[in-house]
Amino acid sequence: VTLHHSLPVFTLAWPADAQVAGRNLLTLRVEHTMSPQRAGIGRDPRELGVGLRSIAVLEAGATWLPPRLRGGALVRNPPPPTATAAEGNQDAVVVTAPGDVVWWGHGYRLSEHVLRISPATAEVAFHALGTHGDTVPLASSRAVHEASAEHRDFVPTSATDLSDHTFLVARVEASSDAPVTLQLRRERLSRNRWSSAPPAVTQNLNVVVVILDAARPDRFGCYGGPRPTTPAIDTLANESRIYHNVFALVPYTLCSVPTMLTGLSFLDHEVVAPENRLADEATTLAETLSGAGYATAAFSSTPNNSRAKGFDQGYDVFHEDWSDGERRLPIDPHRLVSHAVAWLEQADEGRPFHLLVHMVPPHEPYQPGPEFDHFSDPGYSGAVDGDLPWNVAFNNAATTADEADRRHLVDLYDGNLLRADDATGRLLGALRSRTDWDRTVVLVTSDHGEALTEHGLIGHNAAVYDEMLRVPFILRIPGDTARTEDRRLGALTDLAPTLLSAAGFDVRSGDDARSLLDPDPGLPRVLILRTSHKHPTWGVRTDRHKLIHRGSAASELFDLEHDPRETDSVIDDHRLLAAALRQVMSDCRLREPLFRADDASNIDAEDRQMLEALGYVD
Ligand SMILES: [Zn+2]
Numbered sequence: 001v002t003l004h005h006s007l008p009v010f011t012l013a014w015p016a017d018a019q020v021a022g023r024n025l026l027t028l029r030v031e032h033t034m035s036p037q038r039a040g041i042g043r044d045p046r047e048l049g050v051g052l053r054s055i056a057v058l059e060a061g062a063t064w065l066p067p068r069l070r071g072g073a074l075v076r077n078p079p080p081p082t083a084t085a086a087e088g089n090q091d092a093v094v095v096t097a098p099g100d101v102v103w104w105g106h107g108y109r110l111s112e113h114v115l116r117i118s119p120a121t122a123e124v125a126f127h128a129l130g131t132h133g134d135t136v137p138l139a140s141s142r143a144v145h146e147a148s149a150e151h152r153d154f155v156p157t158s159a160t161d162l163s164d165h166t167f168l169v170a171r172v173e174a175s176s177d178a179p180v181t182l183q184l185r186r187e188r189l190s191r192n193r194w195s196s197a198p199p200a201v202t203q204n205l206n207v208v209v210v211i212l213d214a215a216r217p218d219r220f221g222c223y224g225g226p227r228p229t230t231p232a233i234d235t236l237a238n239e240s241r242i243y244h245n246v247f248a249l250v251p252y253t254l255c256s257v258p259t260m261l262t263g264l265s266f267l268d269h270e271v272v273a274p275e276n277r278l279a280d281e282a283t284t285l286a287e288t289l290s291g292a293g294y295a296t297a298a299f300s301s302t303p304n305n306s307r308a309k310g311f312d313q314g315y316d317v318f319h320e321d322w323s324d325g326e327r328r329l330p331i332d333p334h335r336l337v338s339h340a341v342a343w344l345e346q347a348d349e350g351r352p353f354h355l356l357v358h359m360v361p362p363h364e365p366y367q368p369g370p371e372f373d374h375f376s377d378p379g380y381s382g383a384v385d386g387d388l389p390w391n392v393a394f395n396n397a398a399t400t401a402d403e404a405d406r407r408h409l410v411d412l413y414d415g416n417l418l419r420a421d422d423a424t425g426r427l428l429g430a431l432r433s434r435t436d437w438d439r440t441v442v443l444v445t446s447d448h449g450e451a452l453t454e455h456g457l458i459g460h461n462a463a464v465y466d467e468m469l470r471v472p473f474i475l476r477i478p479g480d481t482a483r484t485e486d487r488r489l490g491a492l493t494d495l496a497p498t499l500l501s502a503a504g505f506d507v508r509s510g511d512d513a514r515s516l517l518d519p520d521p522g523l524p525r526v527l528i529l530r531t532s533h534k535h536p537t538w539g540v541r542t543d544r545h546k547l548i549h550r551g552s553a554a555s556e557l558f559d560l561e562h563d564p565r566e567t568d569s570v571i572d573d574h575r576l577l578a579a580a581l582r583q584v585m586s587d588c589r590l591r592e593p594l595f596r597a598d599d600a601s602n603i604d605a606e607d608r609q610m611l612e613a614l615g616y617v618d
Contacts, residue, residue: 118151131524131542133577193594194263194510196500198292203504204352205478206440207289208431209495211260211356212420213253213302213363214460215446217244217472219410219417222483227375229417232425233444236476238483240442243473243516246490247541248448251460251468252532253304256447256492257311257358261285263496263513266530268594271309276597278310285496286314289354289503295347298356299340301331305358305447310598315356317343333359333423341430349436352503357427361420362450364388364459368415372422376411380404386412391458406453413452441502442476445495454565464529464539464548465566475516477502488521489543490514526581528588538589540581545574547581555582 001010117124127135217223220230222237223244248256250266258264258271261284271278278284286296297317298305305311312318321336322329329335340357347353361368366386368374383390384405391409393399401409424444431440449468451457460468471492493513501507501515509515514522529539529546538549546566548556557571557578571578 116151116153120148120150120152122152129576129580131526132544133574133580135576191591192511194497194513195508196288196497197506199504199506202292202352204436204439205503206352206436207285207294207354207499207503208440208442209260209285209354209356209499210424210427210442210444211257211305211358212417212424212444212446212472213358213360214448214450215362215417215420215472216449216452216467217470219362219414220472222474223472227414229375229414230421232421232428233472233474236428236442236444237474239480240474240476241480241484241486241516243475243490244485244487245543246445246471246473246492246494246516247466247469247527247529248446248471248492249469249527250530250532251448251462251464253302253447254309255532257305258282258309259492260445260447260495261311261313263493263510264594265493265512265528267528267588267591268512270593270595270597272530272532272597275599277308277599278313279595279598280310280313282313282595284311284313285499286354286356288314288496288500288505289352290314290316292505293352295351295353296355297340297343297353298358299336299343300356300358301333301336301360302358302363319343331360333361333420334426337423337427340427344430344434349434352439358447359420359423361423362413362416364391366409366412366416368412368419372419373412373415374418375414376408377404380408382408384408384412386416394453394458395456395462397456401453409458410452413450438478440476440478441499443495443499444472444474445492446471447492461532462537464531464537464546466546466560466564469529473516475502477517486516488516489525489527489541490516491525491527526584528585538585540585542581545577545581547571547578547585549582549585557581 125137127137129135219225219227220233221228222230222234222242249259250256250272254274255266255272258269258278259266262269262278262282263285264282266272269278269282270276286298290296296315297319298312298315299319299321300306300311301321303320303322306320307318319339321339322331336359337357340355344353344355364386365388382402382405383399384401386409390399394401428442431437431442434440448460449466449470450460451463451465451467454467455463455465457463457468462468473490475498491512494516497507497509497513498516501517507515509518509522524543527541529541531537537551540547540549544559544561546558546560548558555571555578556566556569557574558566558568559570560566563570
């Protein structure tokens, strides 16, 4: 067994006496032992899944290359790779059924090398498929280079770069009555990573990030919510840029926070499970700012944003507010903010600072307390109490909710949001009272969204529907005097580049992370989404469509323009687009991560207890 892009490759020698002419049957049996105990956590909650991507039949001594083609294609006899200026040619030989379509994803260039088709009489068409399902012809096999009785070689009319996201994939369609063998050659292009350089002339702008955990923007007053849930944040919004379409890539804190800190997708930072720790080699926003002379401090109320995860990289001070060293403390956003304000009071106004505050509300439990329970009906007599057990029972269909229950749940969530807003208001008050307020950038955001019974779910973690991923993104930049709206598609990978850009750094956008201050929104984006580790569901989102891929269950495709609530899958009407989006997802899952997460499996018992209370651990 060898590993290729984290995937195990099993090589089986085929004994000479097993090679018989005609139809042969190969039986694969998968056996696996799962651990009954996992380091004191209890029974292993994972499910074993096995997928077979392809079978390659090779000549003795030949090198196998991943096909990156549609699942089920038989790949045989790939010729040895040839080095080029790009990351390397990748050849694959594909046998298609009559009228079949095969794919290869973006991030490639259709090579100028000869492509080979056999039989020589077969016709093949190459198209690029756009983000909205539109197709553009790339090359035709009629441009014959050389032909023999068995095959025909041809050269694409021009080398075609598929590295931008305008075109998702190339589509190769063979029209023939008999199977067609295609020898494809493509060059994988280098990925474009975002980067930043300190300003030539320092502007000494402070950078403040306030994370309200599990905050969904449509409940905020400034996003058009129906209630005064966010009076303090609404005041900030009056002099801010309001981004309407910024999404978490994953609906859980542990995995989303490192994306916010580094501008890396979970595919590249690999912090996806409790035992993972952000690699020291990854560069965080705080490290960049600290390197430019900033004083840095973080105040967190959740063990999912903690030193144990390696998220303290670059912070002079990293305050963990769930424990005083002796006892576990109750969640209190005001206590958290009071620590941050105390730090601000001693901070030198002549030196720029970076402050991050991560409070738990409006995250479960939705128990705002009498001071902030402004929206619920005192006469409500149902079972909804805002706490995790009832919500979990609802998610497991162990209980149901009537209209009054649903209303009460939202009422409690809104009260919890008001509580977070009030604490945010105290922090903003402390910032405004400083002489450097006119040099202070402020971002109010969340690490993910929250479902409030949509799609039969409460909370987050478990789905990639928009209600679990859309986040508020309210950016105050000194000098802005009025509110502005921005509806471009963005992601939490953009947080670090955007803030550095706002602070005057010279930021170059990359494929996955961009500055949202760039007046040019850039090429259409494709976001790769995933749920938490227990039962991963994957998704791909463009500005218009979302494909949701759930293992063995039927995939869904939503047209978000006409169906923003994601209720009616249109996959049967857009098979080509769905296949293309699935191919992009598959390509991303196969790529090498930029960083390997370190191991942090020794989480202490108290943190684990806290995580359990938040619903993160079985
Ligand atoms: Zn969270």
